[in-house]
Amino acid sequence: MQKINSNHLLKVDGLSVSFVTRNGIVKAVEDISFTVDIGKTTAIIGESGSGKSVSCYSLLGLIPTPPGKIDSGSAIFDGEDLLRLSNECLRNVRGRRISMIFQDPMTCLNPFMTIGKQLAEPLICHQRLRRGQARDLSIELLREVGIREPEITIDCFPHEFSGGMRQRVMIAMALINEPELLIADEPTTALDVTIQAQMLSLITELQNKRDLGVIFISHDLSVVSDFADDVIVMQKGRIVESGDRSSILGSPRHPYTKKLLSAIPRGGKAVSSVRGDLPLVQVSNLNTWFSSARYRTPIRAVSNVSFSILSGEVVGLVGESGSGKSTLGRSIVQLIKPTSGSVKFADLELTKLSNSLMKHQRRLIQIIFQDPFASLNPRMTVFDTLAEPMQLHKIVEKRDVTSEVFKIMNDVGLASSSVRKYPHEFSGGQRQRIAIGRALAVRPKFIVADEPVSALDVTIQSQVLTLIQELIDEYGLTMLFISHDLSVIRKISDRILIMHKGSIVEEGSGSKIFEHPENDYTRALIDAIPGRKLQVS
């Protein structure tokens, strides 16, 4: 251990935290030591459940005790041990000298209070300012985090802001008492790539201006690869590797760090061999508009989109949230009725089919959803989930259903012993495998994959991506792969479509899009990919 250095803002030493559960004591964090320096960023990397959030929450007394318990360790912040402070003193530190940004900006803001009131609250509470002063200071701060016209927007409610704007408000809230240490818990995971890039530069900018120490928690090494000073890699509650950025990224020693690095999607897909010349799916002049009582003109979620997918081809569709890419996917599989235009599947016009005829076509056209926590019926076992579509479309004889279910489970990499389990007993990655299995159960020809890996951790994401690639070859699938992440898309698709505000703005092969982007928006998307330094190396 190094000597106490005056630059150390926070020094955590030998921290262990455990939780008492029904199945016995679970050690969430074991013997963790790290430091954060003034004006520097320490990044904690690990997949969900690795204890990265718990270790920071326990510093501020934010874990519920019981069942949580801090077993040992110390956390010296400005000469005082945070773990031994009384609740009273801790409350003074928390929010005033150490503040936090959380992952989900929607759930962390009170939907019934205006932004201004929520910002003023800590000022009035901690600094005993008067309302008028607090308001002036809030406006100033909102301007600093890049909110336009803060004099007006300060009286808006959270739902009137976009996701990125809400996260800016969260940052403003975290900074309002001029803390010395900022803990950011996956602050950009819920955001689009372009917004994420803006957020990261905002945090770095504020950090330099205010000499802020930052603990940045993330599951994604590429996100922190541009700005972290020190990187700590955690796995199963322990630190497996730590060091400065260049040594971790340049010469990782621990196999887990190497795995994390290799999980970052990079490079393009090899040109596939099994590719027909006939278009399987033809979309022409497709429009999907939503009318709403609040706006006089309908929202044009998809406007005048035309493209085709050849049989055996994987086409990637990229765009940020709100660009209409999910609506487009759902319109193609007729989960949303398009307003006008045509969708032809093997020369059959889907938009004109009656509901009952469409049900037959659903055997050939399937969809995989983004969130495996929401897309599986929580009260159906894996067996029921997989058997249901087979029995409906009579894919196999009744007596062969069981063996077919086991075959599908094997294909998507699920142990056959878990056939009687319910969705909640699986991790996110496993659930997505079940959802993929359900789509494959009817042996479809064409699958729309709507952000199938976006809700997953990076390492799991690369596993599922590899699985999807294998299944495409094995089942001879044609696929429309939707994602907001260009690097994921590039890895899996033969051709890429870029979608912006309801229209397709650019189309081409992966190498063409990346090397010679023609559209400004495409260029912005490529620039926003985190960790491009890693991609090049």
Place this chain on the structure above:
Amino acid sequence: MTEQEDLEINDIASGSSLSKDAWIRLRKNRPALGGLIILTAFFAIALFTPWIAPYGYEVQDLNLGATGPSQDHWLGTDIFGRDLLTQIMYGGRISLSVGFLATIVALFIGVTWGSIAGFVGGRIDSVMMRLVDILYALPFMIFIILLMVVFGRNMLLLFLAIGAVEWLTMARIMRGQVQNLRQQEFVEAAVAIGLSRSVILVRHIIPNAIGPIIVYTTLTIPSVMLLEAFLSFLGLGIQPPETSWGLLIAYGAETMEEYPWLLLFPGFFLAVTLFSLNFLGDGLRDALDVRGAKD
């Protein structure tokens, strides 16, 4: 073919895994199982009362009057010298059948009505729910009294009248649940598979809405029993010499100071029934919630 696969095939034939797993979990839950056994016993006694009751329900012994528990009359007699145990047994027949049948009527109408309104949505939903609002607004005592006056006193009518009032809340709860569930992605996934709307409703939506419904059902049964006592007290339900637990308790309460056993014993049976129902209801809810019980 392995043994495990054999087992799986039998499963498909015997219906969904959920009800089977739920039964296994319910059997492990001791209070719920106890509640189930007690309720079953009460039902059996009620069913066979005419054969096993120690006295006829009309038998009076005015010379005897009200006496405490004794060898001839285990739970004592009332002021007319009628055996209390016999009365409780015959009263149980009425109370249990009114309580359960009226609740089943309410459950059936309410769940069907609410889930259709919530699932179909749009104008049909508005019309269906406005009807519920209108019925809510009717003072229900007047409604029941009117029914009784027009059609005369009749057990079947009593079931229907109470059931017809109690389903309103059930329909509202169900509609809220279904509306929420309808927007979930797994329902969209079921559409994408090609399932028909009725199958989606029955297999994917209703099983996920069942928790609050069960809890509300266990709350409805006792309130229906008390409602029956109230109606009978007003002279609109059961009339002596027929009796029910509610009536026995009401009369017992009048003579509480002189003959406390006339209140205590019927009250005890009602309380045991309600406890059993609550334990069973909680157990059912937990058993059907696959996330809760993880061994």
